[in-house]
Amino acid sequence: TMALFLGARRWIARRGFERTYPVLMRDTACTEPLVAALAPESGERILYVRGAQAEPVLALARRFPGTAFVGLEADAERATLMRAEAAAASLSNVKAFAYEADGRMPFPPASFDKVALVMALHSLRPEEKLRIARESLRVLRRRGSLLASDLDLARGAQEGALVKVASMVFGEERLRPHRDGTWPDILSEAGFARVKRLGTHSVLAARVAVVRASRR
Secondary structure: OHHHHHHHHHHHHHHHHHHHHHHHHHOHHHOHHHHHHHOOOOOOEEEEEEOOOOOOOHHHHHHOOOOEEEEEEOOHHHHHHHHHHHHHOOOOOEEEEEOOOOOOOOOOOOOEEEEEEEOOOOOOOHHHHHHHHHHHHHHEEEEEEEEEEEEOOOOOHHHHHHHHHHHHHHOHHHHHHHHOOOOOHHHHHHOOEEEEEEEEEEEOOEEEEEEEEEOO
């Protein structure tokens, strides 16, 4: 009976999460503070790495036509779809790629001025978080910067609700650094310098932080 109870609880949690999560990911509060910190400039080349259901890079490409954007998608199918949408919108300043089979980013070293990780870490296992952080460092130019937005330590039970449910969906190991607010440490471990939390803000039933890190 206990196993049935826990199974039903997980099912209810997953259903609630599946309804709330896309709404959270589309909330401008998940992207606008990061965009403000990213501050795209004309002539820059920016890599935009997004988590599942996070806002795609197309809106940024429209807002900053002088900046070259590259969207990194989870798989080839999503990358193809993104390229088609960019072509349909006549956006010539954006391209889309997918991860390679081993999880590496398909770019040579020092390819980008900035990297944006948009709600891209919390659903990953610890070793996957570290791999993305190391790959981000590899493709950044010297003195380049990384901006990351992601789920952060809650201030109160209401803000902690979604992270708690996400732990049941994705697994406690993946969400623990977000529940205790230590997830920026992965950037330091990957070799980034000057890792700093720029601010946090409440979004629906969660709290989201924006973190900046630099390549030496």
